[in-house]
Amino acid sequence: MRLTNYTDYSLRVLIYLSTTTDTSKLSNIKEIAHAYGISKNHLMKVIYQLGKNGYIETIRGRNGGIRLALDPSQINIGEVVRKTEEDFHLVECFDPENNHCVISPVCGLRHVLNSALQAYLSVLDEVTLDDISKNRPALTDLFQSTK
């Protein structure tokens, strides 16, 4: 059971941006890709989606860049994960479109797995971006060291 790197990267971008407390200052994709040592091209998609979902502001053109659109305390991690992760089809019957399991009408498994999934997401629903990037000075130092 894994989350996609896509979700991982989304969260990392948010963490990165949360260290820039001066909201007038912009970051850019290149800088973030370099800080984490990950593909710039892949990050572009991640960032595009974060923008579409309203978490970050993207400014095109020369001297453009990106910044958080909301205060870190307003960004809920459960919500980010739900929006970013493609699906939560733990087993076949979670996806009615492609379910071929004959016993699903009377099987107790789906209900149990669904409860477990809800418990998982509930934990994340209690956490904001602010909570997971509390240690801003240390984070800033680490990002600086990649420059």
Next chain:
Amino acid sequence: MRLTNYTDYSLRVLIYLSTTTDTSKLSNIKEIAHAYGISKNHLMKVIYQLGKNGYIETIRGRNGGIRLALDPSQINIGEVVRKTEEDFHLVECFDPENNHCVISPVCGLRHVLNSALQAYLSVLDEVTLDDISKNRPALTDLFQSTK
């Protein structure tokens, strides 16, 4: 976020076997593969592992087959999922071997995701095979209809 079909099939095999209350009666791979309409070859690996993990008894040779090695109430779903699913590396830093994320020493995300994962597994830890196959007569009917 998904479980592998491997885990899905493992659970389905256990559910199938739990409908045979007469413990002297054996089922076989072919019959189960047919009942679910899934690959017999893939099921063979699933069943081999279930045997190795002590959940089922496999009897070779003519008139051989498989049956539950334990009472359904003794088979814990959380345990089955933990043993069957390859890993639970939700994000890169869950796997120290392959972690390259620079901020992991001071990042609050791992801890949060780990709590969420534990919450998920805890729900499954409260459930036994008996709980999810309560509706035995209906299950048996469905399996019969595939023959």
Next chain:
DNA sequence: AAATAAGATATATTTTAAATACTTCTTTAA
């Protein structure tokens, strides 16, 4: 107005892992 630097967007390719298939071996009851 032109040049440039930023993100937007679509498509293509590569990589990886999961799923499946195939083959040969071992066991055991009829």
Next chain:
DNA sequence: TTAAAGAAGTATTTAAAATATATCTTATTT
């Protein structure tokens, strides 16, 4: 001793994730 069952290893296929490439759009600066 043969047939039917699982054991076990290897090979292939498939699907999805990750990455790369290319072109377009926007906005700023000169």
